[in-house]
Amino acid sequence: MLWLWLKAFHIFFVIAWFAGLFYLPRLFVYHVDVHGGAEHERFCTMERxxxxxxxxxxLGTWAFGIATLLSGPDIYMKSGWLHAKLLLVLILSGYHGWLKTRVRAFAQHRNTKSAKFYRLMNEVPTLLLLAIVLLVVLKPF
Ligand code: HEM
Structure with missing residues (x-):
């Protein structure tokens, strides 16, 4: 029973995490053409x-994901799908860190990337989400 509660909170935080992973690069797409003034400040505040x-x-996804793992069946630790998922989650966490460097770059007027670049980068969390959901639901290996 505890395991199901932990898993429910895990999924809650996954959704909260992805809301930001999807929307931050979108903000960057619109921020690219704004170079100063009140609008720039507004974008910076929203991004921060x-x-x-x-x-x-x-942090919630990691905390409840690890708690779900530790309270679940022992077989999880030996499952290939879980190892593959964790690898993808590490890549996703790296992407999250990269977003932070972009928030800083915009705040310091150092952005040199185009709107097209951010549109493209916006697809990274989409692809990772699809791959992770397929791994946890289908458990193919
Ligand atoms: C941060 C590290 C993470 C750990 C340690 C972790 C661990 C786990 C574990 C042990 C389960 C239970 C598996 C099962 O019910 O069969 C689970 C379920 C789930 N996880 Fe994660 N997870 C993590 C991150 C993520 C991320 C980033 C996503 C989404 C992209 C995600 C999506 C899900 C979903 C949708 C389920 C429910 C699967 C089901 O009930 O069939 N997890 N997670």
């Missing part, structure tokens, strides 16, 4: 606050 919420989502 959204980054904090997204980080809470990531």
């Amino acid at each position: 606050r959204l980054y904090v919420m997204t980080t809470i989502g990531m």
